[in-house]
Amino acid sequence: MEKKPHAKQSWFRNIEKNLGFQNDIKWVNTILITLYHVLFIYWPYHYAFPVKWQTVVFAAIMYVASGFGVTGGAHRLWTHKSYKATLPLKLFMLMLYSSAGQNSLLNWVRDHRVHHKYSDTDADPHNANRGLFFSHIGWLMLKKNEAVIKRGKQIDMSDIENDPLLRFYEKYFQWFKLLFCYYLPTMINVWFWGEDWKTAVAWQCFLRYITTFHSELTVNSLAHAFGYKPYNKDLKPAENRFVATVALGEGWHNYHHAFPFDYKAAEHFDFFNFGTTFIRFFEKLGLAYNLREATPEMINSIAKRLGDGTPVHFPLDSENERAVG
Numbered sequence: 001m002e003k004k005p006h007a008k009q010s011w012f013r014n015i016e017k018n019l020g021f022q023n024d025i026k027w028v029n030t031i032l033i034t035l036y037h038v039l040f041i042y043w044p045y046h047y048a049f050p051v052k053w054q055t056v057v058f059a060a061i062m063y064v065a066s067g068f069g070v071t072g073g074a075h076r077l078w079t080h081k082s083y084k085a086t087l088p089l090k091l092f093m094l095m096l097y098s099s100a101g102q103n104s105l106l107n108w109v110r111d112h113r114v115h116h117k118y119s120d121t122d123a124d125p126h127n128a129n130r131g132l133f134f135s136h137i138g139w140l141m142l143k144k145n146e147a148v149i150k151r152g153k154q155i156d157m158s159d160i161e162n163d164p165l166l167r168f169y170e171k172y173f174q175w176f177k178l179l180f181c182y183y184l185p186t187m188i189n190v191w192f193w194g195e196d197w198k199t200a201v202a203w204q205c206f207l208r209y210i211t212t213f214h215s216e217l218t219v220n221s222l223a224h225a226f227g228y229k230p231y232n233k234d235l236k237p238a239e240n241r242f243v244a245t246v247a248l249g250e251g252w253h254n255y256h257h258a259f260p261f262d263y264k265a266a267e268h269f270d271f272f273n274f275g276t277t278f279i280r281f282f283e284k285l286g287l288a289y290n291l292r293e294a295t296p297e298m299i300n301s302i303a304k305r306l307g308d309g310t311p312v313h314f315p316l317d318s319e320n321e322r323a324v325g
């Protein structure tokens with residue numbers, strides 16, 4: 001039977017329009033995200049305790065490891081090409097990225113490149129001008145608007161699309177995600193220290209997964225709403241210590257939008273910038289190379305012209321030798 005051309009725009013669309021939504025709802029995503037959050041309360045409430053200490057420590061390790069897969073891998077390596085990685089490190093990063101259970105790498109990189117190029121405009125997938133809920137998680141529940149789709153198609157993705165390793169990874173991404181985000185992190189608790197599987201699920205699939213997920217999302221929401229703007233006061237992204245702490249150094253977001261090619265995603269070193277610590281560690285091992293940074297001259301000149309007056313180069317040089325050296 002022939003389908004009506006606008007069959008989709010039925011009563012669903014009318015409800016959405018009446019509620020004032022600018023985009024169609026992705027119902028599957030919305031239901032899954034809601035259900036996951038309901039289970040996030042229900043399952044750990046019933047099964048998180050008693051727990052073996054190893055399970056808690058391993059959940060913390062996985063929080064950092066999966067977070068690093070996103071910040072050090074999808075973000076600083078593949079989106080911004082802020083450093084180069086050897087094959088073993090790329091494989092390791094892909095494993096860590098899978099363990100974060102996010103969108104496919106191709107989508108992640110495209111969305112993020114569009115986000116930088118059209119920050120906080122209609123073409124930004126998580127335009128912060130549409131409010132905290134939208135920029136945090138709402139954008140994952142809605143279909144992209146025309147501007148986002150159009151600009152997304154124009155973004156150069158050839159480096160990702162032509163990389164045979166990433167093509168292979170993309171093809172089997174859902175399997176890698178299932179294995180490294182859910183199955184292995186859960187079963188390691190069961191195999192190695194005899195944790196009850198329900199407790200292991202509570203700590204890995206809910207407590208660790210959901211906290212990593214939200215901490216990464218705060219970069220798009222909170223770091224685009226609250227904080228200082230020492231590098232460019234005309235940008236919405238701001239320096240936000242809370243986000244930097246939970247998102248492994250990704251909250252120095254005014255700096256990052258001013259100098260997206262800098263592998264530190266921050267001017268200063270801070271303890272929680274595990275992204276930077278690990279990239280430097282891998283550089284020492286010879287697995288990461290060509291680390292790119294903004295020079296103090298570039299920082300000074302931009303901060304002087306565009307900053308909000310908050311001092312830069314602080315805390316001073318001893319903690320920050322790489323950035324000023």
Ligand SMILES: [Zn+2]
Pocket residue numbers: 115219220224237253257
């Ligand atoms: Zn941003």
Ligand SMILES: [Zn+2]
Pocket residue numbers: 075079080112116256260
């Ligand atoms: Zn970025």
